Amino acid sequence: MTRHLTVAAAQMGPIQRADTRPEVVERLIYLLRDAAAQNAELVAFPELALTTFFPRWVIPIEEADQFYETEMPNKDTQPLWDEATRLGVGFALGYALKTQDGHRYNVYHLVDKTGNTVGVFRKVHIPGHKEFEPWRKFQHAERLYFEPGNEFPVWSAFGGTVGMAICNDRRWSETYRVMGLQGVELVLIGYNTPLNYAPDPTQTPLQSFHNHLVMQAGAYQNGTYVIGVAKGGIEEGVESLAQSAIIAPSGQIVRQAVTTEDEVVVARIDLDQTKFYKGTLFDFERYRMPEAYESIAAAGIEAEMGLIDLPEEPGT
Amino acid sequence: MTRHLTVAAAQMGPIQRADTRPEVVERLIYLLRDAAAQNAELVAFPELALTTFFPRWVIPIEEADQFYETEMPNKDTQPLWDEATRLGVGFALGYALKTQDGHRYNVYHLVDKTGNTVGVFRKVHIPGHKEFEPWRKFQHAERLYFEPGNEFPVWSAFGGTVGMAICNDRRWSETYRVMGLQGVELVLIGYNTPLNYAPDPTQTPLQSFHNHLVMQAGAYQNGTYVIGVAKGGIEEGVESLAQSAIIAPSGQIVRQAVTTEDEVVVARIDLDQTKFYKGTLFDFERYRMPEAYESIAAAGIEAEMGLIDLPEEPGT
Numbered sequence: 001m002t003r004h005l006t007v008a009a010a011q012m013g014p015i016q017r018a019d020t021r022p023e024v025v026e027r028l029i030y031l032l033r034d035a036a037a038q039n040a041e042l043v044a045f046p047e048l049a050l051t052t053f054f055p056r057w058v059i060p061i062e063e064a065d066q067f068y069e070t071e072m073p074n075k076d077t078q079p080l081w082d083e084a085t086r087l088g089v090g091f092a093l094g095y096a097l098k099t100q101d102g103h104r105y106n107v108y109h110l111v112d113k114t115g116n117t118v119g120v121f122r123k124v125h126i127p128g129h130k131e132f133e134p135w136r137k138f139q140h141a142e143r144l145y146f147e148p149g150n151e152f153p154v155w156s157a158f159g160g161t162v163g164m165a166i167c168n169d170r171r172w173s174e175t176y177r178v179m180g181l182q183g184v185e186l187v188l189i190g191y192n193t194p195l196n197y198a199p200d201p202t203q204t205p206l207q208s209f210h211n212h213l214v215m216q217a218g219a220y221q222n223g224t225y226v227i228g229v230a231k232g233g234i235e236e237g238v239e240s241l242a243q244s245a246i247i248a249p250s251g252q253i254v255r256q257a258v259t260t261e262d263e264v265v266v267a268r269i270d271l272d273q274t275k276f277y278k279g280t281l282f283d284f285e286r287y288r289m290p291e292a293y294e295s296i297a298a299a300g301i302e303a304e305m306g307l308i309d310l311p312e313e314p315g316t
Numbered sequence: 317m318t319r320h321l322t323v324a325a326a327q328m329g330p331i332q333r334a335d336t337r338p339e340v341v342e343r344l345i346y347l348l349r350d351a352a353a354q355n356a357e358l359v360a361f362p363e364l365a366l367t368t369f370f371p372r373w374v375i376p377i378e379e380a381d382q383f384y385e386t387e388m389p390n391k392d393t394q395p396l397w398d399e400a401t402r403l404g405v406g407f408a409l410g411y412a413l414k415t416q417d418g419h420r421y422n423v424y425h426l427v428d429k430t431g432n433t434v435g436v437f438r439k440v441h442i443p444g445h446k447e448f449e450p451w452r453k454f455q456h457a458e459r460l461y462f463e464p465g466n467e468f469p470v471w472s473a474f475g476g477t478v479g480m481a482i483c484n485d486r487r488w489s490e491t492y493r494v495m496g497l498q499g500v501e502l503v504l505i506g507y508n509t510p511l512n513y514a515p516d517p518t519q520t521p522l523q524s525f526h527n528h529l530v531m532q533a534g535a536y537q538n539g540t541y542v543i544g545v546a547k548g549g550i551e552e553g554v555e556s557l558a559q560s561a562i563i564a565p566s567g568q569i570v571r572q573a574v575t576t577e578d579e580v581v582v583a584r585i586d587l588d589q590t591k592f593y594k595g596t597l598f599d600f601e602r603y604r605m606p607e608a609y610e611s612i613a614a615a616g617i618e619a620e621m622g623l624i625d626l627p628e629e630p631g632t
Contacts, residue, residue, distance in 0.1 A: 149608075150607050152608060173537055174489075177612055178608060199595075199596040200593075200595075202592060203566070203593075206567070209568075210567065213529070214537065216533075217489070217529050217530060217533030220526060220529060220530070221487065221489055221530065250519070279515075280513075280515040280516045281443070281487060287484075289440050292440050292466050293494060293612050295613075296490060296493055296494060296606070296609050296612050297610045297611075297612055297614075
């Protein structure tokens with residue numbers, strides 16, 4: 001028995017600050033059509049796929065609304081919803097969300113082939129900082145712009161069990177495990193990774209290695225497919241990692257992007273391949289030892305400090 | 317500031333069933349001297365370094381005492397302790413332990429340069445099965461021979477914070493994380509990995525890839541050195557993975573074995589290199605989100621089933 005699904009990583013090149021939403025949506029639609037022409041049933045776009053990666057600047061939060069969506073779809077993105085529905089293709093779109101009650105999240109929005117929302121994931125691990133840090137060549141102020149989510153749900157969709165994560169989430173083994181414990185078979189991950197890691201420049205030349213390492217380990221250790229989708233190229237003077245990849249439950253990279261620009265990478269995967277790993281080495285019911293893992297979930301100073309510099313309300 | 321330590325992975329070729337303890341200890345001493353001649357201060361030997369990998373056979377547990385040590389050091393291994401003390405070198409030795417009260421564990425025994433015990437680690441994740449399984453070319457009955465440990469302690473030793481794991485433990489991200497939360501800087505891992513994974517033969521050609529993948533990810537995601545030490549070669553007709561490696565906190569392999577036989581691999585490491593990762597991306601206090609990790613430590617059916625087919629008493 002097989003459960004085939006044709007998936008696409010729709011990598012994007014840079015989005016400059018002056019690029020308008022309609023211009024960007026036009027690119028998304030082009031990528032969507034390219035993927036659909038290759039029989040893709042599900043297309044994953046990157047993190048913050050509608051705007052430039054604006055956390056590279058620190059601006060007053062009350063002046064940042066231009067970068068957030070307040071409803072989805074909205075008039076600018078409706079053409080993407082319409083075209084996907086027409087083509088019968090599902091997709092996952094990353095963007096900044098400002099909720100009705102003023103909360104700000106970095107989200108990944110999963111849409112089925114009929115245009116209906118499957119789920120909206122809020123990025124859990126918010127890297128970087130909140131205040132302006134003058135020693136940086138550019139800022140990484142995600143902690144100014146986003147509150148964290150606090151869960152990694154999975155959804156029954158596209159014939160399997162699907163989860164999502166965003167950028168820094170992919171570096172944490174817990175991200176994959178929490179979804180793995182819910183039987184995830186396909187994890188969609190959008191990312192923006194500057195090729196300049198200011199806190200420790202020795203990590204910069206290793207960004208590509210680390211990017212694939214964590215996603216391949218997460219796939220293998222949970223017996224799940226992983227699709228990592230980058231925004232790459234030089235955006236507002238900052239070069240970002242591309243290297244989008246579709247990874248099998250074996251941990252092997254089965255397809256990867258070869259450019260740093262808009263590029264569609266397609267793979268026909270078999271969700272039943274996950275059973276080989278979930279049913280053998282990583283038979284969780286048989287082999288996990290949760291009594292040895294207590295410290296991992298222990299709340300404490302980490303939890304407090306992880307939240308302490310994040311705004312409870314916009315503008316504070 | 318630097319905290320240099322010269323470490324060695326003392327890989328071993330096969331140990332056949334007929335090989336006596338004195339013969340094996342002679343090999344260990346040869347490896348120890350080789351490492352000491354390269355200025356090694358700490359030498360890691362493989363899992364079950366005194367015997368053949370006996371879980372490949374199912375025999376009545378009451379007839380298996382020949383494979384277990386009941387005290388350590390004992391008369392056969394005392395020469396290793398003596399030579400290490402004379403050379404002023406510490407070491408970690410894997411062996412099967414039967415305790416005074418009849419418990420059987422797969423252990424890793426860490427000894428300081430004066431011959432004193434630093435700690436004894438009991439393997440936590442026991443793979444394989446308990447009963448004879450006729451469809452297998454050879455058995456992997458670790459669940460017959462070993463009860464699990466239930467913790468991953470760390471120790472202050474060799475100028476840093478040292479932890480241990482054994483074989484299957486290295487495939488679980490929790491192994492590294494639980495030690496990482498205790499500030500581990502160096503994880504010693506001994507392993508025996510047959511190049512024939514009977515439950516899913518498609519994994520056999522990936523054993524080398526998986527071996528390095530999990531150790532490299534564990535190192536990077538916790539900012540720790542990892543030393544993986546194999547017993548390789550063809551042992552009692554079963555070929556095992558070699559590929560011993562010394563891995564940096566960057567996740568990079570800095571040294572690796574190139575044979576499948578007795579081979580010493582030495583690296584001069586700097587334990588302060590761990591600070592780059594522990595202080596940036598993996599600043600646990602700042603960035604972890606334990607409230608999202610609760611399911612990882614949740615006891616339940618996994619915990620019960622993980623223990624259910626393990627003997628509480630020898631012979632049961």
